[in-house]
Amino acid sequence: GAGVSQSPSNKVTEKGKDVELRCDPISGHTALYWYRQSLGQGLEFLIYFQGNSAPDKSGLPSDRFSAERTGGSVSTLTIQRTQQEDSAVYLCASSLNIRDTQYFGPGTRLTVL
C-alpha cells in the first residue's frame, strides 16, 4: 500500500516568509508525528497527533511553528516568519496507534535564504 507522502519535496523561501508543509499519512493510521532533521541538532521531535486528542506540541521550538490535522488524516506544518535556522529537512511519520512502529515519509527539505 501507499506510504507516507509529503509535499513539497523541496522548498526554498526568503527569510520572513511563511511556509506550509503537507503530510499524508498511511491510510488508517491514527497517529501522526512531525520531526525535524538538521545538521546541528540531529532528529528532533516537533509535534504529535493521536486521533481526536489534543496534539502534543512539546517539541515545537517557538510559537512561529504550528500544525494542524484535518479530519484525522492530512496534516499541515506551518512556519511563520521563517528564519535561516529553520532550514532543515522536515519529516512526517505515522503509526497505526500510539506505541506502534512509526513509518516515515521522504521529507521536505526547507531552505531559508
Add this chain to the structure above:
Amino acid sequence: AQKVTQAQTEISVVEKEDVTLDCVYETRDTTYYLFWYKQPPSGELVFLIRRNSFDEQNEISGRYSWNFQKSTSSFNFTITASQVVDSAVYFCAFGSARQLTFGSGTQLTVLP
C-alpha cells in the same frame, strides 16, 4: 528524560566484512521500545526493527542481527558480510509513550 547514544559517528569497512553498530540508551521507564532505522543517501528513513523492553530475544533477519541487553542498556546491530548497498546512516531510536528519541546516527560506508 530518555537519551540514546551512538558513539560511532562514522565507520568504514570493506565489502564482505562484518560490522557492528553500537547503541546505548538511558531511561527510567520500565516499558519501552527500541528501533533501528536506515537512512540511505536518498534521505528516507527506513524502518528495520523494533524490540519491546520485555523481549530480550536476539533477532536475525538475513544478514542483519540485533543484540538487545537490558543489563547494559544496549541494542547493537550487526551486519554480516556487508555490501556496498548497506552504505547509509543508521539511527537507533527509543520510544515510550509517544515520540521517538533518536541517537545521532552512525554513517556506515562499505567500500567495494
